[in-house]
Amino acid sequence: MSASVFLLLNLALAFYNVGTIWAHEIDIFRTWKLIGRAQFHDVQMVHFRKIPYWIFAPVGLALLGNIALLWYHPVGSPGWCGWAALVFQSLSILLTAAFWGRWQGRLARDERGPESPYLAKILRTHWLRTALINGYALVFLFWTVKVLG
Template identity: 25%
Template sequence: MNANLVFLTNLLSTWYLMGLIWMVQVVHYELFDRVGADQFARYETDHTRLITPIVALPMLIELISAMGLIAMSPAGFPRWAAWAGLALIGVVWLTTFFVSVPCHSTLVNGFDQDAYRKLVNTNWIRTIAWSLRGILLGYFTVRLING
């Protein structure tokens, strides 16, 4: 695989996930407390089932392509940027599995105000990390295009 294709794959997966996380943070999670207690457990179960396929594969592609950038980067994309990007993915994955997933596991049993607030507030960690990745890759995309 060529370094430019690895970079492009990483850029596209990151920007897809960055857009998705902003929609989830600003719209989707903000509506969780409006579902109603009687329907919430089903809503949360459906949310988890429906969102997993549109998040899991792009996250995996992003991770693999970010590791690829460590091994081979296009000329003009510094190694420190590849490592910084991979570190931000680490922040996203750790927050996902050790904070977000446990909150969703609580919410699947019914609406819980504390778990909901924790989910919304800590999701900013992922939103900021993906945004920083997007900015980093966007910056180097412009530099690579302009030579």
């Protein structure tokens, strides 16, 4: 596979991740506020069962692709692009592990369901993760246009 095709595949994956993060930001987490306590944890469990396939696998592939692009990239690639994208992606992953992932775990055990302070924290701060994923994708877009445009 050529380095240009590899870059394009990583761009596509970056924008797939943008789509999933916006789904969480404007729909999924906000809809959880509307679910009754009796159904809350059932809905959350269905959501958690899907996460490995539509979130963790693509994010993992994106991280591996980003790392590979540090060495295997098209001629003329701006040197900072791979590193900037990796910083955005790494911050998103680290902050998810430190905050949003932990809050979701606590939310899963909180009987208050939609009234949980953990859901309130997620809703109040999740824009940061959304911004990081968007920043990562915009770096890839700039990189692709610069090299292939």
